[in-house]
Amino acid sequence: MRELNNFPYKNVLVLGLAKSGTAVSKILARNNRNVVVNDLKATIHDENVIELKNLGIDVVVGDHPLTLIDGIDVIVKNPGIPYENILLQQALLRDIPIITEIELLHYFDINSLVGITGSNGKTTTTTLIYEMYKQAKIPVEIAGNIGHVASEVAESMSDDRTMVVELSSFQLEGTRKFKPNVSVLLNIFEAHLDFHNNLENYQNAKAKIFENQTEEDFLVYNADDERTVKMIQSAKSKTVPFSRKKKLDHGAILHNGEIYFRNEKIINYKEVALVGTHNLENILAATAVAKIAGIPSSAIRAVLTTFIGVSHRLQFVKNVDDRLFYNDSKATNILATTKALQSFDQPIILLAGGLDRGNDFDSLLPFMENVKALVLFGETAKKLEQLGLSASIPAISLVANMQEAVNKAYQFSESGDVILLSPACASWDQYKTFEERGNMFMESVHRL
Structure with missing residues (x-):
């Protein structure tokens, strides 16, 4: 195994577990660093918590006590944790460096x-x-x-x-x-x-x-x-x-x-x-x-000449009664969805919606020419409904879940149509990840 070379920090707080936090905690421990791990949402019964504790790593869960940063040289934070976090704010006041595990690649x-x-x-x-x-x-x-x-x-x-x-x-x-x-x-x-x-x-x-x-x-x-x-x-x-x-x-x-x-x-x-x-x-x-x-x-x-794409990114799922189903669940922002819409000349039934980050969807309007129906879900469903009305889309439906969305899209469709999941939103209002959302879409398509 490679060792960290000239990594200048001895006492490390790893903030946030998940995959990267667990991995970096073990790496640092193997490189003779003093490691403390803190995660607000984890419990003492979680597998990764038990694993780290068995390795002799101190793990604190359920709270962010400020005493954790006493004597700490650096914080390695989970990328998704915002800098407004109370421990990170206190670290900034004390000039404690805050890095992500990607920084370890340098060493x-x-x-x-x-x-x-x-x-x-x-x-x-x-x-x-x-x-x-x-x-x-x-x-x-x-x-x-x-x-x-x-x-x-x-x-x-x-x-x-x-x-x-x-x-x-x-x-x-x-x-x-x-x-x-x-x-x-x-x-x-x-x-x-x-x-x-x-x-x-x-x-x-x-x-x-x-x-x-x-x-x-x-x-x-x-x-x-x-x-x-x-x-x-x-x-x-x-x-x-x-x-x-x-x-x-x-x-x-x-x-x-x-x-x-x-x-x-x-x-x-x-x-x-x-x-x-x-x-x-x-x-x-x-x-x-x-x-x-x-x-x-x-x-x-x-x-x-052979590569046809990655999962959840304009991924062809299935031809059902001459309807082509595509999974673009990784389209977690508006730009990704505009590019997906530009990829097809056929009529499109668009499945969209998800986490509301406060933006509107007006910039999608010029790309809705081929969209014949909208099936909407999640926190942004109402906003997207207004977009559909502005685009004079004749068929719009708001649904509760992905199974309903796929069924409704099929009802709206005709032979030769593309049924496209391209949400233009993150998944976190209803799903843990965009992969989970895309997998639910594909499972629902196969049930047809």
């Missing part, structure tokens, strides 16, 4: 690290890059926001392997020295403002992916996204653009229906298996990273 001295962030497309791009490395038979690991705890993967990773890591703004905000060799900035959209408070804070968190890069590193960025273009002006790394709209002298582009990197034709876009305009951007970004890594174009083509 594992990984030789080759690719980091991917953006408001949308992270999971697909991360997976595409991973598959291209695998196709080229380059040893590779995948980690981060995609579901595998990055520090846990890094600890067991050999020196010859590349880590491809998906990074959220929540994870990046808690970094100080973290630096990928290749960073990818896909796009910036007004997302997670309930956590970051404003767009500037959100952008600053995202910019941390390239903040510590040097002229020896690479930054792949979206040349079609104005916010991204402005953000990368401060980068010290070599910038490599991608664009589906412009003809660039370098980088990855779509030109005359063909994908190029610099002046080399990679593939005719018609041969690409992955559908959706937004996925073209992900494909271009992944192609740029692969070419930077020296991956042969033959390996890139092999992936692009």
